[in-house]
Amino acid sequence: MNKITNLSKNDLANAQETAEQSSRRDFFRKTAAYSVSALAAASILSPVKVNAGDDPAIIEEQPWATSLGDPVTKNQYGVPSAYEHNNIRRTSELLSSGNWQASISMCPIHESEGIITPNGLFFNRVHGGVAHIDPNKHRLMIHGLVEKPIVLTMEQLKRYPSVTRIHFIECPANGGPEWRGPQFNSLQFSKGMMSSAQWTGVYIKTILKDLGLKPEALWMLAEGGDSSHMGRTVPIDKVLDDAMIVWGQNGEALRPEQGYPIRLLLPGWEGNLCVKWLCRLEFASEPFYAKEETAKYTVLKPDGKAIQHFYPLEVNSVITNPCPEKPWTDLKKGDLVEISGLAWSGQGTIEGVDISFDGGKNWVEASLEGLVLPKSWTRFSYMYKYEGKSLLLSSRARDDAGFIQPSVKVEREVMGVESVYHRNAIATWEVTEKGEVNNVQVLS
Amino acid sequence: MNKITNLSKNDLANAQETAEQSSRRDFFRKTAAYSVSALAAASILSPVKVNAGDDPAIIEEQPWATSLGDPVTKNQYGVPSAYEHNNIRRTSELLSSGNWQASISMCPIHESEGIITPNGLFFNRVHGGVAHIDPNKHRLMIHGLVEKPIVLTMEQLKRYPSVTRIHFIECPANGGPEWRGPQFNSLQFSKGMMSSAQWTGVYIKTILKDLGLKPEALWMLAEGGDSSHMGRTVPIDKVLDDAMIVWGQNGEALRPEQGYPIRLLLPGWEGNLCVKWLCRLEFASEPFYAKEETAKYTVLKPDGKAIQHFYPLEVNSVITNPCPEKPWTDLKKGDLVEISGLAWSGQGTIEGVDISFDGGKNWVEASLEGLVLPKSWTRFSYMYKYEGKSLLLSSRARDDAGFIQPSVKVEREVMGVESVYHRNAIATWEVTEKGEVNNVQVLS
Numbered sequence: 001m002n003k004i005t006n007l008s009k010n011d012l013a014n015a016q017e018t019a020e021q022s023s024r025r026d027f028f029r030k031t032a033a034y035s036v037s038a039l040a041a042a043s044i045l046s047p048v049k050v051n052a053g054d055d056p057a058i059i060e061e062q063p064w065a066t067s068l069g070d071p072v073t074k075n076q077y078g079v080p081s082a083y084e085h086n087n088i089r090r091t092s093e094l095l096s097s098g099n100w101q102a103s104i105s106m107c108p109i110h111e112s113e114g115i116i117t118p119n120g121l122f123f124n125r126v127h128g129g130v131a132h133i134d135p136n137k138h139r140l141m142i143h144g145l146v147e148k149p150i151v152l153t154m155e156q157l158k159r160y161p162s163v164t165r166i167h168f169i170e171c172p173a174n175g176g177p178e179w180r181g182p183q184f185n186s187l188q189f190s191k192g193m194m195s196s197a198q199w200t201g202v203y204i205k206t207i208l209k210d211l212g213l214k215p216e217a218l219w220m221l222a223e224g225g226d227s228s229h230m231g232r233t234v235p236i237d238k239v240l241d242d243a244m245i246v247w248g249q250n251g252e253a254l255r256p257e258q259g260y261p262i263r264l265l266l267p268g269w270e271g272n273l274c275v276k277w278l279c280r281l282e283f284a285s286e287p288f289y290a291k292e293e294t295a296k297y298t299v300l301k302p303d304g305k306a307i308q309h310f311y312p313l314e315v316n317s318v319i320t321n322p323c324p325e326k327p328w329t330d331l332k333k334g335d336l337v338e339i340s341g342l343a344w345s346g347q348g349t350i351e352g353v354d355i356s357f358d359g360g361k362n363w364v365e366a367s368l369e370g371l372v373l374p375k376s377w378t379r380f381s382y383m384y385k386y387e388g389k390s391l392l393l394s395s396r397a398r399d400d401a402g403f404i405q406p407s408v409k410v411e412r413e414v415m416g417v418e419s420v421y422h423r424n425a426i427a428t429w430e431v432t433e434k435g436e437v438n439n440v441q442v443l444s
Numbered sequence: 445m446n447k448i449t450n451l452s453k454n455d456l457a458n459a460q461e462t463a464e465q466s467s468r469r470d471f472f473r474k475t476a477a478y479s480v481s482a483l484a485a486a487s488i489l490s491p492v493k494v495n496a497g498d499d500p501a502i503i504e505e506q507p508w509a510t511s512l513g514d515p516v517t518k519n520q521y522g523v524p525s526a527y528e529h530n531n532i533r534r535t536s537e538l539l540s541s542g543n544w545q546a547s548i549s550m551c552p553i554h555e556s557e558g559i560i561t562p563n564g565l566f567f568n569r570v571h572g573g574v575a576h577i578d579p580n581k582h583r584l585m586i587h588g589l590v591e592k593p594i595v596l597t598m599e600q601l602k603r604y605p606s607v608t609r610i611h612f613i614e615c616p617a618n619g620g621p622e623w624r625g626p627q628f629n630s631l632q633f634s635k636g637m638m639s640s641a642q643w644t645g646v647y648i649k650t651i652l653k654d655l656g657l658k659p660e661a662l663w664m665l666a667e668g669g670d671s672s673h674m675g676r677t678v679p680i681d682k683v684l685d686d687a688m689i690v691w692g693q694n695g696e697a698l699r700p701e702q703g704y705p706i707r708l709l710l711p712g713w714e715g716n717l718c719v720k721w722l723c724r725l726e727f728a729s730e731p732f733y734a735k736e737e738t739a740k741y742t743v744l745k746p747d748g749k750a751i752q753h754f755y756p757l758e759v760n761s762v763i764t765n766p767c768p769e770k771p772w773t774d775l776k777k778g779d780l781v782e783i784s785g786l787a788w789s790g791q792g793t794i795e796g797v798d799i800s801f802d803g804g805k806n807w808v809e810a811s812l813e814g815l816v817l818p819k820s821w822t823r824f825s826y827m828y829k830y831e832g833k834s835l836l837l838s839s840r841a842r843d844d845a846g847f848i849q850p851s852v853k854v855e856r857e858v859m860g861v862e863s864v865y866h867r868n869a870i871a872t873w874e875v876t877e878k879g880e881v882n883n884v885q886v887l888s
Contacts, residue, residue, distance in 0.1 A: 057581045058595060064721070068671050069573025070700075071544030076532035078564040080521065081704045083579055084697050088520035100515030113644035113692035114608035118563060120522040121696065129513025135527055137501045151502060155774070161782045161827060164558035164814040196695075200557035227512050248557030250694065251640075252565065253528050256514075260525045277508070330599070338605045370608040371815075383605060 080120075087111045089121055090188055094177070101129035102228075104171065106192030109318075109342065110325040114370060115166060115377040117195035119250050124257040125171055125193070127292070128228030131277050135261040138225065140245070144283035147212030154261050158247060160202040165244070165267065168344050168377050170194035170313050172270040172297065175427070176420025182439040187323035190439055191427070194344075196377040199265055200248030204281070205240050217283040221290065222264045225279030231290030232273045232297075234266060236283075238311070242267050245278060268346030268375035269311045272297055302416035313346030314424040315405055317353055317380070317397035328435035331386045339366070339382040345399035346375055352398045353380035359392030359428055359442040360407060366395070391431040392442060408441050524564075531555045533565055534632055538621070545573035546672075548615065550636030553762075553786065554769040558814060559610060559821040561639035563694050568701045569615055569637070571736070572672030575721050579705040582669065584689070588727035591656030598705050602691060604646040609688070609711065612788050612821050614638035614757050616714040616741065619871070620864025626883040631767035634883055635871070638788075640821040643709055644692030648725070649684050661727040665734065666708045669723030675734030676717045676741075678710060680727075682755070686711050689722060712790025712819035713755045716741055746860035757790030758868040759849055761797055761824070761841035772879035775830045783810070783826040789843035790819055796842045797824040803836030803872055803886040804851060810839070835875040836886060852885050 053059065080087070089105040096103045107123040117123075124130070135154045143149035174193035177183040184190045204220075213236075220239045224230040234243065244265040247254060254260040259276025266273050272292060282288075287309070299307040319341040322328050331337055343350045350372060354363035366380040380395065398404045406414070411425035430438040497503065524531070533549040540547045551567040561567075568574070579598045587593035618637035621627040628634045648664075657680075664683045668674040678687065688709040691698060698704040703720025710717050716736065726732075731753070743751040763785040766772050775781055787794045794816060798807035810824040824839065842848045850858070855869035874882040 055583065055595065057583045058585070062577070062581060062669070064575040064577050065669055065671060065673070068542075068545045069570065069575040071573060072533075072547045072549040072568050072570055072701075073535055073544045074574070075564075075701075076534070076549070077524065078533075078566065078568070078699050078701055080563075081576065081579075081697060081700050083704075087696060089516075089522075090520070091517055098512075100517045101512045103516045105516040105520070111697075112695050113606070114642045114695055116560065116642045116695040118694050118696045119524075120519075122522065124516050124522070126513065126516055129515060130518070131508040131513040132525065133506070133508050135525075137506060139499065139501050141502070151499065159779075159781065161825065162557070162784070162813075164823065166815075198558045198560045225506070225509055227509060229509070250562050251556050251558055251560040252531060252562045253525060253555075255522050256525050257516075257519075257522055260527075335603075337603065340606070369606075371610075379608065381605065 087121070089124065090192075092184075092189060094183075102127050104193060106188050107195045108188050109192050109194070110187040110320055110323050112320065112342075115196050115373075115379060116250060117197060119197070119252070119255050119258075122195040122197065122249075122255065122258060123171070123193055125271065126228070126257075127230050128226050130257050131226035132256050133225065133260060133277055138261050138279065140262065140278060141280045142207065142211060143281075144221075145214040145217035145285065146208070146283055147214065148210070150211060154247070157202065157245065157262065160206055162200055162202055163244070164198060164200045164248070166196065166198050166371070166373055166376050167265065167267040168194055168196040168375070169265075169271045169274055170344070170346075171272065172310070172313065172421040175316075175423040178427070178441070179420050179423055180417050182441055185324045185439045187318065187320060187325055191318045194271075197249045198251065199244065199246040201244045201246030201262070201265065204243045204245060207245075208240075213283060216285045219284050219287050221280070221282040221284065221288045222273070222275040222278060223280040223282075224259070224275045224277045226277040230272070230275050230292055231288060232275055232293055233287040233290065234273060235309070238266055238269065266311075268313060270297065270313065273311065297421070299415070299421045300418040302418070310422060313344075314422060315343075315345035315347065315350075315397050315399040315401075315403045316424040317341060317343035317395040317405060318427050319393060319395050319429060322393070322431060322437045323429060324437050324439060327437045328386065328431060331435055333386065333388045335386045337384055337386050339384050339393070340369070341380055341395050343378045343380055343395070343397035344376065345397065345401065345403065347403060348399040348401040349374045350378040350397055351400050354396045355382050356394040356396070357391045359444075360394055360396075360426060363396065388433055388435075390433050392428050392440070393431055394426050394428045394442070396426050408443055531565070533568065534636075536628075536633060538627075546571050548637060550632050551639045552632050553636050553638070554631040554764055554767050556764065556786075559640050559817075559823060560694060561641060563641070563696070563699050563702075566639040566641065566693075566699065566702060567615070567637055569715065570672070570701075571674050572670050574701050575670035576700050577669065577704060577721055582705050582723065584706065584722060585724045586651065586655060587725075588665075589658040589661035589729065590652070590727055591658065592654070594655060598691070601646065601689065601706065604650055606644055606646055607688070608642060608644045608692070610640065610642050610815070610817055610820050611709065611711040612638055612640040612819070613709075613715045613718055614788070614790075615716065616754075616757065616865040619760075619867045622871075622885070623864050623867055624861050626885055629768045629883045631762065631764060631769055635762045638715075641693045642695065643688065643690040645688045645690030645706070645709065648687045648689060651689075652684075657727060660729045663728050663731050665724070665726040665728065665732045666717070666719040666722060667724040667726075668703070668719045668721045670721040674716070674719050674736055675732060676719055676737055677731040677734065678717060679753070682710055682713065710755075712757060714741065714757065717755065741865070743859070743865045744862040746862070754866060757788075758866060759787075759789035759791065759794075759841050759843040759845075759847045760868040761785060761787035761839040761849060762871050763837060763839050763873060766837070766875060766881045767873060768881045768883060771881045772830065772875060775879055777830065777832045779830045781828055781830050783828050783837070784813070785824055785839050787822045787824055787839070787841035788820065789841065789845065789847065791847060792843040792845040793818045794822040794841055795844050798840045799826050800838040800840070801835045803888075804838055804840075804870060807840065832877055832879075834877050836872050836884070837875055838870050838872045838886070840870050852887055
């Protein structure tokens with residue numbers, strides 16, 4: 001494959017920062033010159049449309065410009081534009097059971113921006129349907145190997161000093177449909193079992209200061225108050241590190257789908273451990289082996305043995321633009337276009353992301369855009385000059401715990417193809433000469 | 445007033461970090477001991493409820509625990525819990541005109557968490573009602589003193605390399621009702637003309653690289669495509685610094701109330717400058733003196749002259765817990781409680797926040813919690829031992845541009861009482877002996 005030379009957004013940003021130190025006006029004149037030499041040769045938009053006299057959207061008056069709009073009193077709680085009706089969660093018959101009450105709806109991550117998912121689009125996994133709990137009748141019991149067991153009302157719980165953190169939550173089966181080969185020609189269906197939010201709640205270690213944990217406590221059971229009574233056991237080190245009980249999501253109360261009034265949050269660990277509708281924490285010296293950690297959420301290896309107690313989600317990434325839902329069919333040769341995507345790791349902070357145009361033979365480094373936070377979605381970006389050639393487009397993320405995404409080949413050697421869980425191999429989009437985008441796997 | 449000595453959350457956090465460097469388990473045993481000596485004397489909850497055998501919420505089975513909940517297919521776009529029906533935007537007759545089509549709805553910031561406002565609760569100021577624009581028929585014209593004028597479709601605009609930033613937007617009249625004395629015994633009505641979001645869009649300087657700005661361009665007109673045709677002029681230095689055209693809000697498309705499909709964002713500057721339903725940018729050598737920057741949004745000073753071109757919002761803060769909507773009437777003497785609030789500055793990053801319990805005579809330093817970002821809401825926190833005494837509770841923020849909030853007295857000397865705009869004086873809550881909270885002003 002030919003060597004790919006492109007302007008990266010980092011290059012642009014660095015040029016800007018250096019120049020801004022002297023003078024903004026001066027900077028601008030410099031970059032205006034820069035524009036002629038570098039960007040004009042590969043303009044973002046080609047051709048630039050100067051005269052729009054033939055565009056009805058310009059020459060005709062639009063109704064919203066000539067008549068008054070809605071009063072501010074119309075929606076005390078606002079809703080999206082009707083034109084955004086396609087930006088919704090979606091479900092698959094492949095993943096339905098129990099009249100969709102033990103199922104999952106996928107987040108439209110192809111439409112996502114930045115590192116926050118709006119609450120209305122957060123992916124939704126349930127084992128007994130979405131419970132609608134009256135917070136006045138909800139209690140959190142904390143007992144077992146603590147000096148002072150307690151039953152908390154929601155008001156009492158919220159009296160503890162709160163913390164707010166941005167973290168993703170991901171189902172360990174995200175990407176699972178790919179385990180033996182691509183099943184969905186879609187980003188939403190292949191990687192949409194995850195979302196990200198700003199969470200507000202209390203560290204469990206803060207509450208335990210009041211209650212006094214007994215030295216022999218090595219495990220914590222978390223139980224949900226919904227009809228599935230989801231139960232998962234958490235090792236005490238994670239509890240005392242960053243485990244939280246959260247009541248706030250993106251600045252408001254948790255949605256019922258996310259466990260209103262409270263859920264457990266174990267940053268970076270399997271989403272099913274982040275028990276929704278949390279009603280009970282019990283401390284013990286042994287794991288509990290609850291239903292959902294024996295029948296489900298174990299990983300069958302090639303040798304026939306299964307991994308239990310499999311918690312943190314591995315370093316991962318996916319290109320969100322382009323993707324099957326966002327093809328490049330409107331691009332013209334010579335156009336500059338931004339390749340962008342999401343990287344994340346349950347084991348630390350994203351350190352870098354590489355992009356390949358030839359299915360993993362050669363790599364170039366993308367730039368990280370916006371906030372780079374631990375156990376959080378991180379955006380990456382790469383400015384690319386479109387040439388109308390077919391590509392095998394891949395991303396490969398690295399985290400500060402020292403991990404890097406494996407190839408599909410290496411992942412299969414280690415993990416086999418018997419389990420849908422913890423698949424974090426490098427994903428590849430095929431971009432055709434026409435700019436269509438397909439979900440493929442590179443097995444070499 | 446007696447000297448106030450309390451545990452700060454910073455103290456707790458620092459203790460944790462130091463301990464975690466050696467061993468988490470070891471840390472926990474240390475803090476368990478610490479709990480007995482320090483926190484047990486002032487427990488978060490007093491008394492700790494050990495036996496809950498008399499609590500119907502515990503001993504009776506709840507319907508959500510015994511029957512299946514909603515299928516995941518029910519809401520493709522989710523909604524809040526019905527129990528959160530009070531967490532809504534509110535309006536005031538005092539601020540209504542034109543059948544609420546030139547009005548404002550206030551954000552329930554007393555219910556806010558962290559530094560993100562959910563899109564459904566973002567404050568909403570309109571001059572001609574909420575326009576509902578078809579994005580396929582919307583265009584952005586950029587012309588005047590540029591080498592290559594252009595008309596962009598929304599698809600073309602989104603081809604530019606995007607950036608994502610968290611910033612607040614605030615109406616310069618926020619807190620304005622206080623200009624001659626408290627008018628609303630409410631946090632939502634006294635300070636709710638602001639909200640905060642993660643914005644995604646493109647820096648205007650990036651587009652100007654393609655178009656070529658002429659050296660004589662010193663001002664930019666921004667015009668809205670709604671029926672009010674809101675127009676504001678922006679100095680070129682701000683345009684070339686961090687002015688953005690945004691299409692994304694908290695991970696999805698802007699809401700119609702926020703200017704769907706695009707609005708101008710001038711981080712830290714008056715909200716009315718962040719023109720919604722943006723349809724035109726024109727570059728010129730002189731300001732435009734549009735309707736909304738002559739009749740409105742000027743500040744009448746005590747000497748009878750008016751300040752025009754008044755842009756950045758000054759350093760400011762408010763305590764959100766307690767507040768009139770969140771009183772301390774349930775606290776018992778000896779309870780530890782978290783005082784928390786929001787600080788922000790349109791001129792930089794928050795450096796610190798001080799708390800006073802005696803109306804500004806003595807100050808103690810709060811800790812900053814979570815992300816501390818430029819031109820962004822910043823959370824502050826202070827752990828306080830409630831003693832059932834009456835208090836005059838104030839917060840005072842400082843930013844890295846070197847500014848600190850003035851007292852009401854100083855603000856009135858400089859700004860007078862003829863304008864509702866740019867009021868950032870220290871706000872005070874009176875806390876009564878019963879824990880009720882009232883909006884008051886300290887004039888000394």
